[in-house]
Amino acid sequence: MAWDPTQGQGQTGNGGQGQSGNGGPEPNPDNNAPQNPYEGQGQPASGADPHSGYGTPQNPYGAPPPQNPYGSPPPQNPYGTPPPQYGIPPNQQGGYGYGYAPPQQAPRSIGQAIQELPNQYIRVLTKPSAQTFAEEMGKADWGMVWIQLLIWALVGTILGLIRGAIGLAGSSFVTNNTFNPASIAALTVSGSTFSFIAVPVSFFIVVGIQYLLAKAFNGQGNFLTQGYTYLLFEVPISIVSYLLGFIPILGGIAGFALAIYGIVLNVFAIMAVHRLSGGKAVGVVLIPIAVLILLVFLCAFVIAAILIAAYKTTTP
Numbered sequence: 226m227a228w229d230p231t232q233g234q235g236q237t238g239n240g241g242q243g244q245s246g247n248g249g250p251e252p253n254p255d256n257n258a259p260q261n262p263y264e265g266q267g268q269p270a271s272g273a274d275p276h277s278g279y280g281t282p283q284n285p286y287g288a289p290p291p292q293n294p295y296g297s298p299p300p301q302n303p304y305g306t307p308p309p310q311y312g313i314p315p316n317q318q319g320g321y322g323y324g325y326a327p328p329q330q331a332p333r334s335i336g337q338a339i340q341e342l343p344n345q346y347i348r349v350l351t352k353p354s355a356q357t358f359a360e361e362m363g364k365a366d367w368g369m370v371w372i373q374l375l376i377w378a379l380v381g382t383i384l385g386l387i388r389g390a391i392g393l394a395g396s397s398f399v400t401n402n403t404f405n406p407a408s409i410a411a412l413t414v415s416g417s418t419f420s421f422i423a424v425p426v427s428f429f430i431v432v433g434i435q436y437l438l439a440k441a442f443n444g445q446g447n448f449l450t451q452g453y454t455y456l457l458f459e460v461p462i463s464i465v466s467y468l469l470g471f472i473p474i475l476g477g478i479a480g481f482a483l484a485i486y487g488i489v490l491n492v493f494a495i496m497a498v499h500r501l502s503g504g505k506a507v508g509v510v511l512i513p514i515a516v517l518i519l520l521v522f523l524c525a526f527v528i529a530a531i532l533i534a535a536y537k538t539t540t541p
Contacts, residue, residue, distance in 0.1 A: 338369050346461040353490055358454050358497035365453035373456040377463060378424040384467040385420065391471075428452070428459075431513070435495065438509045444499030451498045458490040488514075 333341075345364075349357055432452045439446065462483050469476035469483075488510060495506040 333364070333366075335368060335372070338364070338366065339372065342369075342373070345457055349457045349490065350461060353486075353493055355493045355496040358457070358494045361454060361457060362450050362497060365450045367449060370449070370452055370456060373460050374425050374428060377456075377460045378420045380464050381424065381467055382420040384464075384470075388470060428456075431455075434513045435491075435509050438512060439495060439499040439501065439506075442499075442501055442505040442509060444495075444501055444509075446498035446500070451494070454494040454498055455491065458487060458494070462487045462490075 341364075345361060349361065432448070432455055435455075436444075436448050436451055439451070466480040466483055469479045472479075491510045492503070492506045495501060495509050496503060499506070499509075501509070
């Protein structure tokens with residue numbers, strides 16, 4: 226067999242130039258640049274225009290992860306039931322930071338309640354705020370209401386008799402430098418009767434009017450609590466005013482200042498008892514006072530008109 230000089234030139238493994246030794250494709254002699262390893266995975270091929278609008282590249286890491294890798298959605302509150310709210314209780318109005326709930330007081334005996342009264346008076350007078358009255362609300366009791374009214378009337382009667390006895394000196398009740406016993410007895414009986422009737426009557430009238438006005442403003446308290454807190458400042462202020470009455474001029478000025486301070490304390494008491502704002506509580510306290518002042522002026526005007534008319538008819 227004759228030897229063929231072109232035999233084996235197509236195989237590189239055999240010294241040829243046409244095929245690779247493993248039978249793979251022939252290399253392109255015109256492209257010597259390395260191929261793009263990310264070609265076919267969302268990246269443009271080598272030599273392609275990167276701005277050719279090939280679209281959003283695909284995720285090279287496979288399929289996208291699930292929206293919630295933990296399965297079912299987490300609960301709304303991972304800590305269980307929500308904590309209790311510490312603001313204004315439901316169905317109650319605010320105002321004084323007034324979501325304050327008065328503490329429950331244990332039942333007290335009459336003797337213990339009377340012993341605690343001086344400290345309650347001092348606390349109310351020296352710490353004027355709705356919070357102070359709110360702390361005393363739980364002690365409201367009809368027995369202590371009547372006891373305070375009795376103390377108020379009794380002290381007022383005694384101090385009134387002392388002032389009356391002082392005023393009798395040099396008056397028509399004195400005969401031969403001695404007091405007339407019948408006059409003193411009449412003064413004592415009339416003064417005591419007036420105090421023991423006027424004190425509870427005035428108390429129920431004032432507290433009752435304020436109670437109705439507070440209810441008109443959607444107040445939530447009751448009459449007992451309002452009356453009890455009213456006496457906590459009115460009884461000591463009235464007793465001090467009686468004592469200041471022995472001092473001429475200055476006693477009257479100090480008594481007027483105490484009356485103004487009593488109005489301020491009354492506003493705080495209404496705020497605490499009825500859960501009203503400051504503006505509404507001021508209206509509850511001042512509206513009756515304004516009406517009373519208006520009635521006094523009207524009465525004075527009518528009396529003055531009657532006197533003037535009578536004077537004109539009697540003078541020629």
